[in-house]
C-alpha cells in the first residue's frame with residue numbers, strides 16, 4: 673500500500689474549496705514555470721487535500737496561458753498522488769443537459785500551442801495514454817456523486833480545443849458526429865502531464881451549455897456558462913467534500929499503471945541524457961531517474 677494524497681484543480685468558477693480545514697497556502701516554485709496560483713493545503717475529514725485554481729484567483733489566465741507543466745510539477749512536489757480536475761464544458765448530447773456532470777475518461781487533444789510534455793530533447797520518453805483516467809479514482813467519484821444525489825454520467829469523451837474562442841458551428845457538428853460527449857479548453861495537456869508525472873487523474877466535466885450545434889438553444893456565450901456554473905458550483909463542492917471525506921490515506925497500485933507510467937518509458941540512453949533536463953525532472957521523474 674502506498675500513501676495517497678488528493679489534489680484538486682478547480683476550473684472556471686471554482687477558485688476556492690470551502691470545507692477545506694486547517695488551510696495553509698504555499699507558493700511552490702517550479703523549474704517549469706509559474707504555477708497558476710499558490711497551492712492551498714488542508715484537510716477534509718482525515719484526508720489531506722491540495723487545491724489549485726487552474727486559471728488563478730480572479731481568473732487571470734486563459735486556457736492557452738496556463739502553464740500546465742508548472743501546475744502538475746508543483747502538485748507533484750506537494751506530494752499529490754491522485755488528481756481530480758474540474759472543468760466547465762459544452763455538451764454534444766441532447767441527454768447531457770446543462771447541469772449534468774460527466775466523469776470523462778477519454779480525451780481528444782485539439783490544442784496546438786501548449787507545452788505538452790516534460791520530456792524531449794535530452795531525455796525522451798513515451799507514456800501510454802490508452803487509459804488516461806484511473807478507474808479506482810473514477811469509481812470513487814461515481815460513489816461520491818451517488819451518495820450526494822448528483823446526476824452524472826460515468827465515462828465520456830472530452831475534446832479539448834485551444835480556444836479561447838468557442839467553436840464554429842461546423843466544428844461543433846463535426847465533434848458531435850465524431851461521437852464526442854463534451855467540449856472544453858483545459859483537460860489537455862493536463863491529463864497527459866499528470867500521466868507523465870505518475871499521478872492518477874480523473875476529470876469532472878460540468879455541462880454548462882450545448883456549445884453551438886443545437887437548433888433550439890442559442891450558441892454558448894460566457895454569460896450562459898457563468899450562470900450555469902453558479903448553479904453547479906455548490907454541487908461540485910459537495911461532490912469533492914464527499915470524495916475527500918471517504919478518501920483513504922493509503923491505496924493499492926493503480927490498475928492502469930498511472931503511478932508507474934514511467935517504467936520502461938524513457939528511451940534516451942543514460943549516458944546521453946542532458947543533466948540540465950534531468951535536474952528539471954527531479955520531481956516528475958525522480959522515482960525512475962533517482963533524485964539528485
Ligand SMILES: CSC[C@H]1O[C@H](OP(=O)(O)O)[C@H](O)[C@@H]1O
Pocket residue numbers: 682683684685726727734735758759760761835856857858859894897898
Ligand atoms: C468560461 S467558458 C470557457 C472556459 O471555461 C472552461 O474552463 P475550465 O475547463 O477551467 O473550467 C473552458 O475550458 C474554458 O477555459
Ligand SMILES: Nc1ncnc2[nH]cnc12
Pocket residue numbers: 760761762763838839855856857880881882883884892897
Ligand atoms: N461550449 C464550450 N466550448 C469550450 N469550452 C467550454 N467551456 C464551457 N462551455 C464550453
